[in-house]
Amino acid sequence: MMKKSVLKGRASDKTINVCCACAAIGLFLILWYWGTAATKLGMMIPGPLEVLGAIGRGLFGKVGRHSIMAHVGYSMMRVMIGFAVGSIAGVALGLLMGWYGIAEAVFNPLFRIIRPIPPIAWIPISIIWFGLGEDAKIFLIFLAAFSNTTLNSMAGAKSVDPEVINAAKMLGANERQIFTTIVLPASVPSIFAGLQVAISSSWATVLAAEMVRSSEGLGWMIVAGMNNNDMIQILSGIVMIGIVGFILAIIMRKAEEVLCRWNKSGE
Amino acid sequence: MSMEQERGIENSIIECTGVCKSFETPEGEHQVIKDFNLQAKENEFLVLFGPGQCGKTTMINLIAGFEKVSGGSLKFMGKEIAKPDPSRGVVFQSTALFPWMTTMGNVEYGLKMAGVKKQERQKRAQNYINLVGLQGFEKSYPVQLSGGMRQRVGIARAYCNEPKVMLMDEPFGALDAQTRYLMQEELQRIWEAEKRTVIFVTNNIEEALYLADRILVLTNCPSTVKKEYIIDLPRPRNLVSPEFLALRKEITSIMDSTL
Amino acid sequence: MKDNKKMKYLCISVLSVLAVIVVWYVCIDVVHMKPETVFPGPVKVFRSFVDKLSAKAPDGATLQAHLWASIKVALFGYALGAVIGVPLGIAMAWNKWVDRFVRPLFDLIRPIPGLAWIPMFILLFGIGITSKALVIFLGALIACIVNSYTGIRQTKETHLWVGDVFGATGSQKLFKIAIPTALPMIFTGLRVALGTSWTALVAAELLASTKGLGYMIQQARAISRPDIIIVGMLAIGAVGAVFDALLHLVEVKVAKGMNVKN
Numbered sequence: 001m002m003k004k005s006v007l008k009g010r011a012s013d014k015t016i017n018v019c020c021a022c023a024a025i026g027l028f029l030i031l032w033y034w035g036t037a038a039t040k041l042g043m044m045i046p047g048p049l050e051v052l053g054a055i056g057r058g059l060f061g062k063v064g065r066h067s068i069m070a071h072v073g074y075s076m077m078r079v080m081i082g083f084a085v086g087s088i089a090g091v092a093l094g095l096l097m098g099w100y101g102i103a104e105a106v107f108n109p110l111f112r113i114i115r116p117i118p119p120i121a122w123i124p125i126s127i128i129w130f131g132l133g134e135d136a137k138i139f140l141i142f143l144a145a146f147s148n149t150t151l152n153s154m155a156g157a158k159s160v161d162p163e164v165i166n167a168a169k170m171l172g173a174n175e176r177q178i179f180t181t182i183v184l185p186a187s188v189p190s191i192f193a194g195l196q197v198a199i200s201s202s203w204a205t206v207l208a209a210e211m212v213r214s215s216e217g218l219g220w221m222i223v224a225g226m227n228n229n230d231m232i233q234i235l236s237g238i239v240m241i242g243i244v245g246f247i248l249a250i251i252m253r254k255a256e257e258v259l260c261r262w263n264k265s266g267e
Numbered sequence: 268m269s270m271e272q273e274r275g276i277e278n279s280i281i282e283c284t285g286v287c288k289s290f291e292t293p294e295g296e297h298q299v300i301k302d303f304n305l306q307a308k309e310n311e312f313l314v315l316f317g318p319g320q321c322g323k324t325t326m327i328n329l330i331a332g333f334e335k336v337s338g339g340s341l342k343f344m345g346k347e348i349a350k351p352d353p354s355r356g357v358v359f360q361s362t363a364l365f366p367w368m369t370t371m372g373n374v375e376y377g378l379k380m381a382g383v384k385k386q387e388r389q390k391r392a393q394n395y396i397n398l399v400g401l402q403g404f405e406k407s408y409p410v411q412l413s414g415g416m417r418q419r420v421g422i423a424r425a426y427c428n429e430p431k432v433m434l435m436d437e438p439f440g441a442l443d444a445q446t447r448y449l450m451q452e453e454l455q456r457i458w459e460a461e462k463r464t465v466i467f468v469t470n471n472i473e474e475a476l477y478l479a480d481r482i483l484v485l486t487n488c489p490s491t492v493k494k495e496y497i498i499d500l501p502r503p504r505n506l507v508s509p510e511f512l513a514l515r516k517e518i519t520s521i522m523d524s525t526l
Numbered sequence: 527m528k529d530n531k532k533m534k535y536l537c538i539s540v541l542s543v544l545a546v547i548v549v550w551y552v553c554i555d556v557v558h559m560k561p562e563t564v565f566p567g568p569v570k571v572f573r574s575f576v577d578k579l580s581a582k583a584p585d586g587a588t589l590q591a592h593l594w595a596s597i598k599v600a601l602f603g604y605a606l607g608a609v610i611g612v613p614l615g616i617a618m619a620w621n622k623w624v625d626r627f628v629r630p631l632f633d634l635i636r637p638i639p640g641l642a643w644i645p646m647f648i649l650l651f652g653i654g655i656t657s658k659a660l661v662i663f664l665g666a667l668i669a670c671i672v673n674s675y676t677g678i679r680q681t682k683e684t685h686l687w688v689g690d691v692f693g694a695t696g697s698q699k700l701f702k703i704a705i706p707t708a709l710p711m712i713f714t715g716l717r718v719a720l721g722t723s724w725t726a727l728v729a730a731e732l733l734a735s736t737k738g739l740g741y742m743i744q745q746a747r748a749i750s751r752p753d754i755i756i757v758g759m760l761a762i763g764a765v766g767a768v769f770d771a772l773l774h775l776v777e778v779k780v781a782k783g784m785n786v787k788n
Contacts, residue, residue, distance in 0.1 A: 021630035024627045025630055025634070105542070106539070107542070113763065115763075116763040116767040118721075118762065121758070121763075124747035125756065128747065128755070163361055164364075166351065171376050171424070172353045173376075181376075181380075185367045185368075200637070204641065207642055226649055231646070234646050234649065244637075245637030246634075248637075262410055
C-alpha cells in the first residue's frame, strides 16, 4: 500500500477516495432505483426519483401546514434552545463537580440515578408537567444535552495535569483563579467530546418528542407520513433528517478544530 | 557541615534544618528524605546531585511549597515555607506550560495573577522572552515549539516574576544530548545576565560541574547530604580541563550506586 | 486522613439523596404544592411500585412482565448489532479498500437517529417485535462500527512494525496486535450501543407497542397516573444502569492492564 502512494503521490490518494465514494453512492442509488422500478420492492418502498421529487416540491411548498424548510426550522429552533441551556448548565455543573470534591459528593448520587433514564422516557411526565407545547419538548432536549455534557466536563476537570496546577500555584494564582484560568481551558477538549455526543443526542430527542406529540417539525413529518400510509413523505423526512444531522455534526467538528488548535497530541 | 555554619545564617535565602519527609504507602511509611541540611546563599548556583529517584524532586517540591515537611524546619528568608509563591520560581522537567496559551500568555501569567496592567506586564514579559532568546515566538503555542524552546518559555515564565530563588528540577532531562548542551550554555548566559539564587537538580555529572558554584552530593533513599563540593573554576567552564576532570572523577567515585 | 475525607463525602452523598426525598415529600404530601394527579409524592410512588409488582391493572401486565418484554427485545437487537457491527468496524479500519467503499455509505446513514426509522419500519412490518428489533439493531450496529473502527485506527504503527520484524502475517497482526489494542474502544462502543439500544427500545415502545416499559408509561399518561410513569422511569433507569455496570465488569476482566478508564 505504501509503495503505491509513494509512486503516485499524495494527491492521488485523495482522488481515489473520492472516486470510490462516488462509485459506492452511485451504486447504492442505482440499486435502489432498479430495485424499486423492476421488482416487488417498488410496492413497499418508493424509488429515489420519487423521494427527490417530493423533497423538491415540499422544500418551499407544503407538507401538512408548513414547508419542509419551516419544519426544519421548528426542529432546529427547539434543538438550539434546549442544547444551549442544557450544555451551559451541564458544563458548569460538571466542572464544579470535577474540581470541588464537595460538589461531587452532593450531586453525583442524584446524577447517577437520573442519568440512565433516557430523555425519551421523560416524554409522558414532561407532557403532564409542561403541557403539550414547546416547553415540554425543550425540557427534553435540555435533559439530553445536560446529561451528556456533565460527565465529560467533570472528567475534563479531573484530568488536568497536576504539575500544570502546581505551576499556576507557583505563579501566584489563588483557588478561584486556578479554576477559571486553568481548569476551564484545560477541560475544553473533553467538553467538546461531550458536546458532540450532546448535539446528536439532542437531535435524536427532538425527533422523538415531535414524533410523540407535535403538529410541526421533521419528527411530526415522518409520523404523519406513517399515519397517512405515505412512504414518500417518510423517506423525504428521513433524508432531510440525515442532512441536517450531518450539518450539525460538521459544525461541531469545525468548532472543535478552531477552539482546540493547541491540543494536537500527535496521535 | 561546619562550612555552612561558618558562612553564617543571615546570608541564607533558603535554610533547611533536619528536614525529613515520609510518604504513606500501602506497605507502610516510606521515608524519602532524612535529616537534610542545606543553606543556599544569595545569587548562588547550588546543585543537588545524586542517583536516580532518591528524593531530589521531593526536596524541590518541599522548598517550592507543593508539599509539607514531615519533620525539621524549612525557611525562606527567615520564615517557614507554607505554600507556593512567585518568589520561589519553579522550572519543571516536563515544562508544565499552559498549552492553550501562547508564549507571551505563559510568560506574563504570573504578572496577570498579580494584577499588573496589560501594557506594563507585556513589556516586562517581552523583556524576559528576549532574555531567553525567543524573540519572534511570542504568538506561538507550546505544541509548535521544540523541547528546548518550550523549556526556555518555562524559564522565562518563572523568571518574569523576579523571584528570589529559582528551583529547577532536572529541567533538561527530557531533551536530546545536543539540545541539552545548548541549554546548559543558555542557562549559564541567562543566569549571568540576571543573577538569582538557583537550586538545580540533576543526575548528570557534567551538567552539575558545568553550572554549579557548589555541589551537594546526595545519598540514595532516604536522601541526605553526603558531601559538599565548592566549584571554584572560572566560567564558562572547560569540560576537559584537568581540574574539571579531576573533580568529575572524584565525585563519580563517591556517588552511591543507583541500584 | 484520606479515609476520613472519603467517609465525609460518602455521608454527604447519602444525605443529599435523603434531602431530595424529604423535600419531595414535604412539597407534595405536607404542603400540597401540586395535586397528586399531576405530581405524586414519594410515598405514593413507592406504593404504586409495590402494587405494580403483582397487579395487572391498569395496562394489562405486571411490572415484571413489562420489564421482561422490554429486555428480551433490547438484548436481541443489541446482540445482533454488536455481532455484526464490531467485525464490520474492524474490517473497515483494517482493509483500505473496504473502507473506501463502505465508509461513504456509512457516513450518510450515521447522522440519522435510529428512531427516525421507526415510522418506516412500522409501515413495512407493522407494530411488533420486528420493527422494534430492527431499530435497536441499527442503533447498536452504528455505535459498534464507529468505536471498533476508531479503536483499530488508533493502533500505533510502530506496534505493527514490531509485528513485521517478527515475521507476523497479516491476520496474526490483526488478532494479536490490533484487536487487543482496540479492545478498550470496542468496549466503549459496546457500552454506548447498549445505551442507544435501550433508548431506542423505549422510544419504539412509546410510539407503537402493546407491552414493555415504554408502553406502560405511555398508557399511564393516557389515564393520568404519573405515579406509574415515575415507577416506569425509575425502572428504565435502573435496568440501564445495571446493564452498564455488568458490561463494565466484563470489560475490566477482559481488558486488564490496558488503561481501562471509567
